[in-house]
Amino acid sequence: MLEDHQYLKLSGQVAIITGGARGIGSAIAIELARHGVKIAICDISSRPSAEMTIRQVEEFGSKALFFQIDVGDRSAVERMIAETTDHLGRLDILVNNAAVGIRKPLVDLEVADVEKVWSVILWGTFHCSQLAARRMIAQGQGGNIVMISSVHAYRPFPNSTAYNGAKAAINHMAATWATELAKERIRVNVVEPGWIDTPGERRIYSEEQIREGGKKLPLGRLGSPEDIAKGVRFLVSDDASYVTGVSLRVDGGFVLP
DSSP: OHHHHHHHHHTTOEEEEETOSSHHHHHHHHHHHHTTOEEEEEESSOGGGGHHHHHHHHHTTOOEEEEEOOTTOHHHHHHHHHHHHHHHSOOOEEEEOOOOOOOBOGGGOOHHHHHHHHIIIIIIHHHHHHHHHHHHHHHTSOEEEEEEOOGGGTSOOTTBHHHHHHHHHHHHHHHHHHHHHGGGTEEEEEEEEOSBOOGGGGGTSOHHHHHHHHHTSTTSSOBOHHHHHHHHHHHHSGGGTTOOSOEEEESTTTTOO
16 A cells, blocks of 8 residues: 555656666666656666666656766757657656766876766756756746765765765755755755665675675665665655755765764
């Protein structure tokens, strides 16, 4: 009964998930589709990278669109939002998940490294959020914007200058937009993942490091993309209708002493 109750709350809504081809973005797309949401996925990668996600979305009876775009390209974001509303009828939910990270000490960073990270996380989030908010306001029925931030937003992990700064910035932008958009019934919230078991982690750590590192966390394991997806689903549901401007940390106690 609970699943049916939740399904009815989101059924028929339309969501755009940036960086939705794999990992956390894919899990969010699938979780929302499970509850009746129509999904538009955008990713810098080509469509084959998103085929598994699209197939699972469609298995729940939801429609799925795919856009291969760079969220730092404003004109591409404009086209995506226009085509999403043309094909799916409206836009109710935006999840800003797309991100890129470059790990180097401050003294070794190139300006191009910082520009690449900020183009996706800062400018991409700005473009998608501003254009989505304008669409939601025009529809007149409110909406939800969720940032996938990070515990990096306030813990200064070394060698992550651009990423740390960008995540801190989107947290503050989210709070600002929550204040501005409340009168339009558009809620803006943040999810802060900790150490999550995604394909990207394997570009940095070995399987053994991931396994042993997970054992040291308070809950004894790395988080899963599905853990983050469930947090997003709560924030965009009617169960969170009085929640805006918050940061929901989903980290298994990662930042605890």
